[in-house]
Amino acid sequence: LAKTTQPISMDSYEGQEVNITCSHNNIATNDYITWYQQFPSQGPRFIIQGYKTKVTNEVASLFIPADRKSSTLSLPRVSLSDTAVYYCLVGEGGSSGAGSYQLTFGKGTKLSVIP
Amino acid sequence: NAGVMQNPRHLVRRRGQEARLRCSPMKGHSHVYWYRQLPEEGLKFMVYLQKENIIDESGMPKERFSAEFPKEGPSILRIQQVVRGDSAAYFCASSLPVSDTQYFGPGTRLTVL
Numbered sequence: 001l002a003k004t005t006q007p008i009s010m011d012s013y014e015g016q017e018v019n020i021t022c023s024h025n026n027i028a029t030n031d032y033i034t035w036y037q038q039f040p041s042q043g044p045r046f047i048i049q050g051y052k053t054k055v056t057n058e059v060a061s062l063f064i065p066a067d068r069k070s071s072t073l074s075l076p077r078v079s080l081s082d083t084a085v086y087y088c089l090v091g092e093g094g095s096s097g098a099g100s101y102q103l104t105f106g107k108g109t110k111l112s113v114i115p
Numbered sequence: 116n117a118g119v120m121q122n123p124r125h126l127v128r129r130r131g132q133e134a135r136l137r138c139s140p141m142k143g144h145s146h147v148y149w150y151r152q153l154p155e156e157g158l159k160f161m162v163y164l165q166k167e168n169i170i171d172e173s174g175m176p177k178e179r180f181s182a183e184f185p186k187e188g189p190s191i192l193r194i195q196q197v198v199r200g201d202s203a204a205y206f207c208a209s210s211l212p213v214s215d216t217q218y219f220g221p222g223t224r225l226t227v228l
Contacts, residue, residue: 043219105157
């Protein structure tokens with residue numbers, strides 16, 4: 001499984017755009033990149049998943065450069081309720097086909113949104 | 116459509132007692148996964164089950180821990196003769212086909228006195 005590296009913590013003011021970058025130098029051809037969000041005392045919540053280029057949903061955008069050795073989760077105009085730990089995961093996945101079901105969570109990035 | 120349900124949310128046990136953690140997957144999901152999270156750490160995979168089958172228990176400690184997912188009823192993670200090191204948050208997730216998105220429950224926080 002590809003190892004991921006992301007900042008331990010980040011601070012941001014309300015209303016700003018936040019970009020959290022994850023490094024995954026050993027990503028394999030079949031690997032997808034998935035981001036989860038976890039609030040205190042809750043289980044992780046799926047945010048977004050991508051393979052290459054850019055993916056956008058109602059919550060966030062995910063930017064993946066051509067070499068796929070890193071990815072950036074972008075949260076537009078954060079609010080206090082976005083304060084959480086954000087995990088970057090890399091592994092076989094996608095919505096079809098066999099893949100790795102053993103999600104590997106690192107320590108994540110603790111995002112603190114300041115009023 | 117209710118999400119993944121776990122109970123109890125908090126469980127306190129004394130050393131040597133048994134802990135039973137329950138997980139009801141999302142409606143229509145037949146794949147269940149259990150993870151453990153120690154304080155300030157990420158989640159660690161324990162076991163993957165389908166109805167009446169343990170598919171992969173490679174992350175489960177060899178002794179005292181067991182899991183099941185019967186044909187009827189919730190999945191159960193059982194810890195016998197608990198020790199203080201078992202204190203952690205235990206999360207259950209469920210999915211449709213394997214490798215599809217896993218949806219997590221709110222977790223059970225086990226405290227061993």
